[in-house]
Amino acid sequence: MSNKGAFYIFLSGTLASLAIFLFLTWDTHRQVGALTNADKLSEQVVAGKHVWEKKNCNNCHTILGFGVYYAPDLTKVYDRIGPDAIKTAVMEPEVVYADSIRKMPNLGVTEQEADDLVTFFEWVSNIDNNDWPPQDRSMETAAQRRLSASGVSPGAAAFKEQCMACHSIGGAGGSNGPALDDIGSKYDAAAIARYVRDPKAVDPASRMPAQGSISDDDLQAISDFLSKQRGEN
Ligand code: HEC
Ligand code: HEC
Numbered sequence: 214m215s216n217k218g219a220f221y222i223f224l225s226g227t228l229a230s231l232a233i234f235l236f237l238t239w240d241t242h243r244q245v246g247a248l249t250n251a252d253k254l255s256e257q258v259v260a261g262k263h264v265w266e267k268k269n270c271n272n273c274h275t276i277l278g279f280g281v282y283y284a285p286d287l288t289k290v291y292d293r294i295g296p297d298a299i300k301t302a303v304m305e306p307e308v309v310y311a312d313s314i315r316k317m318p319n320l321g322v323t324e325q326e327a328d329d330l331v332t333f334f335e336w337v338s339n340i341d342n343n344d345w346p347p348q349d350r351s352m353e354t355a356a357q358r359r360l361s362a363s364g365v366s367p368g369a370a371a372f373k374e375q376c377m378a379c380h381s382i383g384g385a386g387g388s389n390g391p392a393l394d395d396i397g398s399k400y401d402a403a404a405i406a407r408y409v410r411d412p413k414a415v416d417p418a419s420r421m422p423a424q425g426s427i428s429d430d431d432l433q434a435i436s437d438f439l440s441k442q443r444g445e446n
Contacts, residue, residue: 248341261333264326273317276337278345284317291331291338299334300327307383308369311442319385368438371431375424382442390421395444402440406432 245251265271271280274287290299302309304327306317322330372382379389386392400408404415409432412419427435 250336250339253336253339255332255336257329257332258336261329261331261336264322264330265333268320268322268326270320277340277342284315287334287337288340288342289338291334296331296335299331303327303330305373305385307385308373309366311369311382311438319383366434366438368434368436372435372438375427375431376435379421393439394442397440397443400440402433402436405436405439409435 265276270287273284274280275282276287278288294302302317303320303322304324306319310317372380376390376393377386379387381387381392382394384392396405400415408415408419408421409424409427411423412421413423
């Protein structure tokens, strides 16, 4: 082939690629409004975005690929765990993630801010991002195991109801009784259950009132939950 022939093949190939690239770019931009549901960008969505920025959630999380790869990607978190579990994760992380190795911090998010965040996540989850970034399925199952339908594990939920008025974990809860962040190092589940029914049987000096009205099921769930608290907070 002559030099000239090669040049024209090069030139037409380059121009054709350029034309395809420009067309695809234009075509994508043409669809941005529809793909992102721009018309559903309400004030509350914007408020949620501001909370996201103010609290620097992307110091640990990614959304649409932006952020830090320490914690789960939250692009589709609304589909994954739903509004109630999001609120619980954000407002009571020390309870939900008490058993986790990687901790989500309590950032002092208010009820209003949590609602705004939920609306923001709902909007983001409806963006048609052509399945990008890929969702990490292993994170999904780990998180879902922890965030059961009620938002917290049964043991954590029962602890919150029955014990948190007097005891704290991770700084959340009452101070009438001691913090129980490290109670798993002191007592196993059976000893905790015995303690709750009859504190003096386990520790003759105990000032805790016996909790007689709590159901056996709740007590077992609470004891299992507490026996895993080994001072990581
Ligand atoms: C210091 C790091 C850090 C920061 C900052 C942080 N998170 Fe998290 N977050 C985590 C970790 C770690 C987990 C997962 C814990 C686990 O699964 O054991 C998590 C879990 C979550 C989950 C549940 C995700 C799922 O798929 O189950 C939500 C929702 C969430 N965070 C929202 C937020 C929001 C909103 C903010 C900002 C207000 C925020 N996080 C700030 C570390 C962080
Ligand atoms: C009315 C307040 C109150 C409630 C409710 C309460 N506790 Fe206590 N608890 C205390 C006090 C006070 C102590 C400290 C007893 C002492 O050492 O004198 C204590 C101690 C304990 C201890 C021993 C801590 C240690 O380090 O030795 C355990 C375990 C415990 N509580 C579990 C529970 C569980 C589980 C529940 C819920 C089912 C519960 N408590 C509900 C007040 C309460």
